[in-house]
Amino acid sequence: MAGSTSLIAEKTFGVTIEKLNKSFDGVPVLKDISLEVKPGEIFVIMGPSGSGKSVLLRHVAGLEVPTSGSVHIGDFNPADPATRQQIHLALVFQAGALFNSLSVYDNLALYPREHRLGNEAQIRDRVMHALQILSLEKAVAQYPAELSGGMKKRVAIARALVMEPQLLLYDEPTSELDPVMSATIIEIIAALREHTAVTTIVVSHDRTLAMSIADRIAIIMDGRIRAIGGVADFEHPANPAIANFLNPTIDLKNPRFKQLENDHE
């Protein structure tokens, strides 16, 4: 029975980042980042585009090696390939990163098949259970190219869920989605944490998402952590840069664009 399969991991991990620096071709992208994510919490990393938040998440996922400093998931170093055999870490990529040559079902079944987590019937139960949670049963035979942006994100979340993650990472889960689908994704993230108690790190510049589901929020700007705190701390931030990022003012007479007016004349 599909409903009888549990996708809840028995253990979850906290994340510790200490004095993390990362440069690409000598250009610093992350500068002296230190933070701690407690086991079971939803930690949202916010920041403007190009501030380094996705690179930071890739370090937690073990996809980047720090130039200096360290990242630890529990006691494990995510950059060490052996760590992946110890920890079930799932990353929901911004564009889904679904395998285009595989159907939705095979995308989800890939992990349990490759790691031999049961026979085909058990794998089917596991996959169908995850699809059911995300209301994707009808998409089971479809290919990623046939899915909408919102469905791709949900399939990517379902694929992460099949892994019984002990650490769940989301990279911009609501980007390029309409407000209704964004709200659905936010609800899914919150519900998954509620029911699985898995440590969740979300990278986003979506204020609604952060304020709705975060236990704590970190603001990263220009590669540096500018503030860490609870949701209440960011409702009326004192720092003008953070305040402007979270509540940008729209100036329709912005003098920066005066030149356009002159060009037009």
Add this chain to the structure above:
Amino acid sequence: MKQLNAIIESIGSTVLLAFNSGRYLKTLPRQFPRLIEQCYLIGYTTLPIVTILSFFIGSVLALQSGYSMQNFGAKQLIGTLVGMSMVRELGPVMVAILVTGRVGSAITAELASMKVYQEIDALETMNIPPERMLVMPRLVAVLFMMPVLASITNLCGWFGGALVCKYTAFIAVEPDAYFAALKRFMGAKDVWDGLIKAEVFGFAVILVSCSIGLNTRGGPREIGAAVTKAVVVSLILILVLDYFVTKVLI
């Protein structure tokens, strides 16, 4: 200096890819469906073009040699010339070039696109090594299929030559005489040498194609650049390896 470093780095990562893929050979029984799929892609889909081209290469070889040799009264040796040329040199080189264009480029495009669109990153976070799932089955498949393709190339080239010899008025060598000459001077060593060459070339082409695909960085534009790079490097590699392998085998 920067370019030299990049070349050395590429060679290093390609060699490392071969070793890392070799580590997963023991998982081959589990990868059997992927192996069959790759055998189909490398072997079956390349077969029509290999058949047509090798037939005409054998034909033109017979035509050219018949035209030159008629002046020396050595037309009876056309079978030997076509047979040896196909088996030792043209067969393996041509198959490798066709595999580069037909299969290697497709592999690079697929892996580069998987890299650019983060599918490779997704595999890594799922603790599924790309070497195990994407590279090793392809390398084993090419080792199975290259001798088959090279053998078919040889046969088609021989028959193309035989037909030209029979139906070209100024050559007029019967197939019996053509194949007798072919057998007279050609031994098992010649056939084996050709098959070894085909194996070496095929392995190198697929390895380079996989390595360049997996090391692609950037956006969609880089996918095209990676395919061009893979084809150019493979073609150079085939001819360079041809010299050294021939030198070892002679």
